[in-house]
Amino acid sequence: MTTVQDAVAAPPRAVGILRRPKANRGFVSWITTVDHKKIGILYVVTALVFFVLAGVEALLLRLQLFQPNGTVLTAGQYNQLFTMHGTTMVFLVGMPIAVGLGNYFLPLQIGARDVAFPRINMFGYWVVLFGGIFMYSSFFLGGAPDGGWFGYTPLTSAPLDSGFLPGRGPDFWTVGLILLGIGSTTSAINFIVTCINMRCPGMSLLRMPVFTWMMLVIAFLTLFAIPPVTVALIMVFFDRNFGTLFFDPAAGGDPLLYQHLFWIFGHPEVYILILPGMGIVSETLPVFSRKPLFGYAIVVFSGIAIGFLGWGVWAHHMFVTGLGPVAISAFGLATMLIAIPTGVKIFNWLGTVWGGSIRLTTSMLFSLGFIAMFTLGGLSGVMHSVVPADTQQTDTYFVVAHFHYVLFGGLIFAVFGGFYYWYPKVFGRMLDERLGKINFWTLFIGFNLTFAPMHLLGLWGMPRRTYRYDNDLGWETLNQLVTVGSFVIAFSVLVFVVNAVVSKSRGAIAGNDPWDGRTLEWTIPSPPPEYNFAEVPEVHSRDDFWHQKYTEDDEGRLVALPSGGSDDHADDGHDGHGIHLPSPSYYPLITALGLPILGYAAVFTNPWLGVLGGVVLLFGLFAWAIEPAD
Amino acid sequence: MSEGTVKTLEEEMSAVAHAEMGGVLKPAPGLLPGEIDSHPTPFKYVMIFLILVVVTAVEVATSYLEGDISSGLIVALLLFWALVKFVLVAMYYMHLKTDQPMFTRFFVLGAVAACVLYTIMLTTLHVF
């Protein structure tokens, strides 16, 4: 391409160190791509693989707990599995799935051709993949992390030779999460700059789709939540490996410092996890009710309010640590307050569906299921906010029930709804609706069978994170139900995978706008061309595409406009000629490769690996910096 | 608008490419991209530097007054002077004063969040 740098003397050799990859198809194109759509697919597929891995971990846990004094797993194995289950689900499934869907659809929804920093975008993906592989390699290198997904000190921070958590597991955990945090931070910055700077003409902030809005909110949450936990993890690593005394009570250190720093991250983290799901259903419910979102501005501002208030409640994870009456009252009250904007959104979703012309597609079923299941999870959450009650519930299965209802019944249901909604756009084919219904109903049944009994088990006193229970406590029957339910979930996920794989080649052709959608991604072909929009759109209202297709008559009924509809849009054989896109690059991959090497250097305190990792990282960065942007 | 005419590269270059090239584009006359007012002159930079040096000297002198005036007063004065230096560097050296307000808002958001969150944390841990 011609460089536009006439104002400056041409650089002596306008090429990077490696020859610029040019592949458009095939394996190389996937590993050197900077296209947000390919990156989105990579994120989602990777997240789904980790979802299956974490699911298998859960199934093993449930087999162990099927009967009292189970012998399927040892205590040590159990600890590793529940630690990795939680860590994987939060960091390698929940966050990447949102970033993946956001990657694919945020630029489309704002009428952009890509994100602000395409190569950094790809870098972020590699960090997630390598970080995940790094953490899972621990199973083969001395044992996986076993200190819980939250890693409380001083258990995890006690020095290596203290005998508390021998082996490298906790170090894989701290270092792995630090690495993943780097990736998340780069993605967050990318999304914020994209939303602020790259909206198409007419796309004011309050015309952006709610999904985009929620991604913007969580980008800020991510940006500010990752540093505190990074510091906490660094402190744990240093205590364990270099003898620092941050959490050593004998030296005057305070393990609660860790908990504060962790939960200052951890609570916003759960909103980082759920808000994208809320964004997804705010897209699907209007489409499948053929009604605009009820109270768009309120839904957006409630999302912002949740993001904001979410910073003020973290110590509700610490109610039983002896904070004192003033602190727990303040945090308890703040926790109750956050139910308000959440409830507002729920009523707005109900208001959207009410009186609509409803199509019970699989996506809609999942979205409706989200509302119901998330509400249940929210109710148990409100129960937690009552401090005396929480004192009984803490560290029991009641908490496990709560967060699985909001994260599984909430986020995962919403994500599946998003899959059924957006799969046609990504792959040009519809997912099979019959398999979809089977998927939904088995997941709904399996999910409730698994997690509903946990409320009772928790109130009956069954503790979390414990590898076995005794046989005269009366917990056996419900535990068996839970285990059966978990296998029903597994079956449902299998149905989905089959559906996704088979439909890719055999599904009905989708066309641009199979659902009669409202937002900009439905104006372009399925799958979209590399340049997204033949011409950058100009919008004049919220749900602009809908208003191009329909107007309302005097009685408020929809009237189709002849000139609207994406099939009329002048793609007209436009092959993107003349649209230039950023070129692929090797350097995000190479640079990212430096990080796990540095990670191994840290875990095994090996200076040579450190040098190697540093060299790879710096080489990648330098070569990247001198590579022309496009 | 577009039937048939081949767009110039500039017209078709994606926003992304523009952005990543650091803006080889014509900004408003006299102002650089992102500015709402022109950057300080070198003279002004040197003036600010001199103020920073003086304030640092005042800070150090204040710290030596330990024992002569109350600790609380010293803390307040030191925090005040540190804030003055922080603001001067941010506004003039980092151009917050002459750039789009968006930069200031986001940075202040982070700085304030840090102060508020960690103050709450330290209070809960009985430092204050």
Added chain:
Amino acid sequence: MTTIEQTDAPATQVDDAPPTDPTPSHGAGGDHGGHGSSATLTNGKLAMWLFLASDCLFFGAFISAYLLYRGRPQTGPTPTELFDIPFTSATSFILLMSSLGMVLALAAIQRGDHRRFRLWLLATAIFGATFIAGQIYEFTHFAREGLHLDTNLFGSTFFVLTGFHGAHVCLGILWLVSLWGMSMQGRLGTDKAESVEIAGLYWHFVDVVWIVIFTVIYLMPQPGT
């Protein structure tokens, strides 16, 4: 013919955008969309400011840990015994000088004076390196007096906080030297001034963090006095 200050929608800006439209005060996308916003040109700057905002939380956490543990009963050397305020004042002054060098370097490249630019850039890096030398001297002096990472809470919190600050400075020096090298190779034209500004933002932030550290860790009255 499109002028190119708006980049989020080149294809549709043909008629609208007056070429001399200055950056609208409502930044990107006011009420009628991103039209007319040259905010797009500042993707890199915006990204750096967002990163710096997050870095406030990073350093804030370490500073908080220091404050939490300050004054707790402990054995081993204490700040009062070890701190050499005149020395640290001198190194702080040097870091301030480096910030001056940075803005003068930026001013030079913005007006196309590449010689001066490289001079001031190198000066900045040298001042930064001098600061680091001072830090190394201080660390080794403290260590000889018996303060290590694992000696007491003071050792742990002090060394990790100032150590990470020093690491940030070192990365900055590396960045500046790289820019200097690129300029020598002719790869850093006046059109790339923004990338120098972005490096400058990082550098000044690191200086600002030191302003806070110097005040809170070194100058604040020690507890019990």
